[in-house]
Amino acid sequence: METLNADTNQLTALIRLVEDPDPNIFGHVKQRLIELGQEIVPSLEQTLSSRSGQFAFDDTGHGDRIQQVIKEIHFNQVKNDLQAWRESTTRDLLKGSLIISKFEFPEVKEQDIELELDKIKQKVWLEINEENTAFEIVKIFNHVIFDLCGFESSKSNFYSEENSYINTVLTSKKGNPLSLSIVYSVIAQKLQIPIYGVNLPNHFVLGFVDEFQTLKMLGLTDDRNILFYINPFSKGRIFDHNEIENYLRSLNLPLQKNYFEPCSNTEILKRMLTNLTVAYNKKGETEKVNGIKELQLILES
Numbered sequence: 001m002e003t004l005n006a007d008t009n010q011l012t013a014l015i016r017l018v019e020d021p022d023p024n025i026f027g028h029v030k031q032r033l034i035e036l037g038q039e040i041v042p043s044l045e046q047t048l049s050s051r052s053g054q055f056a057f058d059d060t061g062h063g064d065r066i067q068q069v070i071k072e073i074h075f076n077q078v079k080n081d082l083q084a085w086r087e088s089t090t091r092d093l094l095k096g097s098l099i100i101s102k103f104e105f106p107e108v109k110e111q112d113i114e115l116e117l118d119k120i121k122q123k124v125w126l127e128i129n130e131e132n133t134a135f136e137i138v139k140i141f142n143h144v145i146f147d148l149c150g151f152e153s154s155k156s157n158f159y160s161e162e163n164s165y166i167n168t169v170l171t172s173k174k175g176n177p178l179s180l181s182i183v184y185s186v187i188a189q190k191l192q193i194p195i196y197g198v199n200l201p202n203h204f205v206l207g208f209v210d211e212f213q214t215l216k217m218l219g220l221t222d223d224r225n226i227l228f229y230i231n232p233f234s235k236g237r238i239f240d241h242n243e244i245e246n247y248l249r250s251l252n253l254p255l256q257k258n259y260f261e262p263c264s265n266t267e268i269l270k271r272m273l274t275n276l277t278v279a280y281n282k283k284g285e286t287e288k289v290n291g292i293k294e295l296q297l298i299l300e301s
Contacts, residue, residue: 011040015047018065026065033069038077044070074106075291082298086266093265094186097166100272103291108167116170117183120149121190128191134208134227135238137193142236145184149173153180153233161279164272177204178271180232196262198229199271200244201253206230207262226260270299 017029033040044066081099085091094113101108127140145151154163154174162168166182169175175183181197181204188195194209207226229244231237241260248255273296280288 011036011043015044015066018069030065030069030072034072034076038073041070041073044073074102077106078103079294079298082295086299086301091265093182093189093268094166096265096269097182097186097272100269100276100295101165101167103276103295104161104165104288105167113167113170117187117190120144120183121187123148124187125191138195138208138230138236138238141184141188141195145187145232146235151175151180151183151232152235153177159279159282161276161283164275164279176275177231177233178268178275181206182268182272184230184232184236195230197268198226198259198261199263199267200247200259201251203233203247204271206232207260209262226262266299270296273299 014029014033017025018033020026020029033044048063048066078099081102082096085096085099094117095110098108098110098113101113123144124141127144128137132140150173152174154160154172154176157163157174158176162172163174163176164179166179169179169183178197185195185197185206194211195206196209198205198207207229210225210227226241229239229241231239244260245255248259253259273292277289277292277296280292
């Protein structure tokens with residue numbers, strides 16, 4: 001108990017020192033608070049709440065300084081979590097997407113997002129049976145996700161950052177090609193259906209993987225292992241590799257193998273961060289652009 005009281009007293013003293021006018025003292029205090037990490041955020045928020053109505057609090061900028069400390073603690077946590085994700089063996093797509101969501105929404109809870117996705121998964125599961133073909137399965141997915149749940153492409157506000165964060169996409173039911181594909185493929189993988197992201201230039205789609213290599217056995221394909229492709233931005237429209245070839249030719253790009261195959265979850269997160277860089281640049285939010293660049297460096301290392 002004495003240790004707990006000592007820690008509490010130390011934290012209280014540090015929080016009080018945040019309003020010290022000497023920038024050197026504040027610099028040291030700020031660094032120490034950041035080192036203490038996520039566990040002290042409730043205490044900092046309580047201080048903000050309890051003193052927000054006091055004139056001296058606003059006049060000294062104490063509140064702004066505490067908010068700055070909280071922001072940096074949250075950002076450090078995002079960086080640490082993303083580093084751990086990159087070093088993990090699974091690199092789970094949903095977990096990675098949630099880590100990036102916490103850059104803008106530190107309070108987002110993984111269990112809340114899981115619950116929303118599980119509701120959609122349950123609706124799909126109730127419609128599917130073992131006799132369904134791959135095409136029939138996708139038709140069911142499209143009916144549930146786009147007709148019953150109301151997900152749609154966000155065309156009027158395409159570059160908004162809200163189209164990239166999975167929590168806001170689940171709330172608004174609107175997203176860009178990448179975020180809609182993430183929702184679609186995460187639900188598919190929860191049901192052990194092999195639908196994965198395909199990272200095209202200027203676009204993102206999904207591929208239904210030919211797990212049993214039936215096309216290859218029939219001599220109907222080369223070394224590509226995709227039955228067909230799905231475009232969630234067009235309500236799950238199904239198309240074949242010829243359309244990808246035509247698309248690449250229209251952009252004067254080579255028909256590289258990686259444009260036809262599933263990409264890694266790391267590549268998906270990299271693309272998400274690129275989309276966020278564009279979104280924040282358009283709004284002139286330089287600080288957030290710089291933060292996203294730090295996250296990009298973690299995935300590049």
